Amino acid sequence: MSNRITVGLDGSDTDATAANWAAREAELRGAALELLHAEDWPQYAPLAAPLPESRRQWAEDLLAKARNRLLRDHPGLDIRTRRIEGLAAGAALASAAADADLLVLGSRGLGSVAGFLVGSTGADTIPQTETPVVLVHATDTPDLPAASDSGDGPVVLGLDLHSNCDRLLGFACQEAERRACPLIVVHAWSPPPILSYAPALDPGIQTEIAHGLETSLRELLNPWEQKYPQLAVEARTVIGQPAIQILDAASDAALVVVGRRIRHAALGTHIGPITHAVMHHATSPVAVVAHA
Structure with a gap:
């Protein structure tokens, strides 16, 4: 890795929140911060796209103003800027951040019921990169906390015991260690439909399944607890829809970590329904980590 945090800026009102979070993360890691703008002008539009020189000047001004603002708050931080051209901003961002x-990236709040709007660029970028992507939610809605206000809570990891969890666990443990905060690991499960009849036949069968899952989760976490002995790890196996249980645990989280399975299918890649739901409804920053 390059010891670099890259933040995508597009001139929207989410830029400041995303850049502020990225700057704090870069300081935590002792990393450089790269401010990146990927031009994504439509090829066909009702209004003509600005002339190349106008586009270039606008992008350079955007990056320069963001850099100057961040340097006032983080004077010791190594902050670089870069502008890349291309019609597909998602692919351009994914390529530019390949070694970051x-x-x-920033996303926009829609309210406590609707959740957040992960824009088309973010939705396009995440499936195309194996670099962990953090979505930082900005909102001016009074009943939603700003993402920058949730830095003192735990790191919450949503985990599927049936997946390869090493990359997710490594990322979540490192983030919790940097913040000196607890790590909460959530595995949610739903009883098989046949168990709706089982309690009358065997009242202990659901308890037995839950105990088995708890044991499996503790065994999975044991080597990571040994690797990070100062880290307080709380394991939760809960009955319910995974996205709902993760969101419930993450109500005051500093960071929520979820996975995206790497798939190279003929019809393209996708994010997955649980990760998609968490991305759109978590009020805390959400890290999407690609894994095998």
Whole structure:
């Protein structure tokens, strides 16, 4: 890795929140911060796209203003800027951040019921990169906390025991260690439909399944607890829809970590329904980590 945090800026009102979070993360890691703008002008539009020189000047001004603002708050931080051209901003961002430690993008709040809007660029970028992507949610809605206000809570990891969890666990443990905060690991499960009849036949069968899952989770976490002995790890196996249980545990989280399975299918890649739901409804920053 390059010891670099890259944050994508597009001139929207989410830029400041994403850049602020990325700067703090870069300081935590002792990393450089790269401010990146990927031009994504439509090829066909009702209004003509600005002339190349106008586009270039606008992008350079955007990056320069963001850099100057961040340097006032983080004078010791190594902050670089880069502008890349291309019609597909998602692919351009994914390519530009291929060797970064982290790619940070902003998203827009829609309210406590609707959740957040992960824009088309973010939705396009995440499936195309194996670099961890953090979505930082900005909102001016009074009943939603700003993402920058949730830095003192735990790191919450949503885990599927049936997946390869090493990359997710490594990322979550490192983030919790950097913040000196607890790590909460959530595995949610739903009883098979046949168990709706089972309690009358065997009242202990659901308890037995839950105990088995708890044992499996503790065994999975044991080597990571040995690797990070100062880290307080709380394991939760809960009955319910995974996205709902993760969101419930993450109500005051500093960071929520979820996975995206790497798939190279003929019809393209996708994010997955649980990760998709968490991305759109978590009020805390959400890290999406690609894994095998």
